Amino acid sequence: MSADFAAALLATDGRCPPGLTCWNGSAPEKRFAVYRNNVVVGLVDALADSFPVTQTLVGEDFFRAMAREFVRRTPPRSPVLALYGEGFAEFVEGFPPAAGLPYLADVARLELLRVRSFHAADARPVTQQHLDRLLADQAALPQARFALHPALFVLTSAHAVVSLWAAHQSESAALQLAGLDTTQAEAALVCRHQLEVGIYRIGPGAAGFITALQQDANLSAAAEQALTTDADVDLTATLGLLLQAGAIVGITHPRRTHP
């Protein structure tokens, strides 16, 4: 019985499952539509909450039509809706009406990472003093490994994904968008510091460096990776950004362990 009911919730033909009755003999379709509306609108609203810039880029009507398609094809598999939207960027990428906005899927990817960062596990960042002690120990430095915050993510994009996102964080969005070259490749560092998720534009070398650290490479190997990607990468500045973003939550090296 629930199978028919569930199938009709996501159907588009207005049918309702068999076996429904109404005390006054009214049409069950109209009453069943309340459930269908609750389900679809509720899930579309959940996506709209998680992907506000994606919505602004295409307009509310377009976004909701696109989100309805996604909801019908990919209903949530868990009652924990906070992270609903896995796979939405991939759906957007293959959604023909959105083909004119090649950067849209990456903006959606960035927004999903922002949500994941917001709800990720807590961890206490190391202090400047911890890092200073390590930097002073030149012999141990290359072998050191950093534990990065569970709320840290790196996204590399062939589009100006951070600029697009940032341009929608203020009232003067239209102005900032006017001069934007969306074909400029960008990378994003997403990290939560205390209660706020920060999104930072980083270069390709920094992205390679942080990704290598995240995969447990030591500093020497991560630096090599970064320099291969971008010979001009500024690793001191990248470490400074990680510290400022509260992204380093542990330092280990052969002789000492912090904290």
Next chain:
Amino acid sequence: MIPRDTPARRATAARPRSLPARAGIGLKPEHFRAILQTRPDLGFVEIHAENYMVAGGPFHHWLTRIRERYPLSIHGVGLSIGGEDPLDETHLDRLAALLDRYQPESFSEHLAWSSHGGNFYNDLLPVAYDKTTLARVCEHIDRIQERLGRRMLLENPATYVEFAASTLSEAEFISEVVRRCDCGLLLDVNNVHVSCTNHGRDARDFLASLPLAAVGQIHLAGFASEVDSLGAPLLIDSHGAPVAEVVWALYRHALDRIGPTPTLIERDNDIPALPVLLAEAHHADRILEGLLPVVAESAVS
């Protein structure tokens, strides 16, 4: 290590673990800061369990601080107790961890289903009131109470359709569940009004046929009004409006029968500023105070 002596811990140790017979409000992220800054006089706050089933971040930060200062009700919306699927044990584990972390005075869930075939539909969907469903609902509630190690409250639903397969009335079904599982009842007075209107029943007769002795909490909310295909009223449990006068009247009628009961003002859509919700909670508190026997009032003054 000696546990920190927070107000919540003192409360846990000093009194029975139950909500006070006062008004509370649903806790919304929009109001986290305002509640901590203004410390309104509230009986309790209630959260939706699933919203806090995340690893860390601001939601836990704020809830931890608010929970230290207020009694807490945790209200699940995702166990799918009426579902044909087996209970989602992973979800039950998440719920047990949440209850363990926040030690709420009350836990409640719905007589409804929300998952089928592994998909989650994010709505409280209706069940047929027949013997098969009754057995399944009871089996699920038994398992939940066993896993959580506590008694739960089951909420009566707001429904828009009924099933030809039903052989019991809603009140008979609920009474039988409460009797077999020894669970409590979360009496949603708005749902009573909505369902009775939608199915042509008398709300006071319906209330009288519920197992009112088992009521551990009351929910009040607003509804939206539509009409069915014949033009008869079709009320939607929207949680997006103030409590209607007709529901306040039914609330007074219910309290006359069951006495002072913890009462939640539920608002999940079109959420107003905190003072608006507090005014509704204050209104419920005044009604609850009106129930106090005269002797208690003179003893206070």
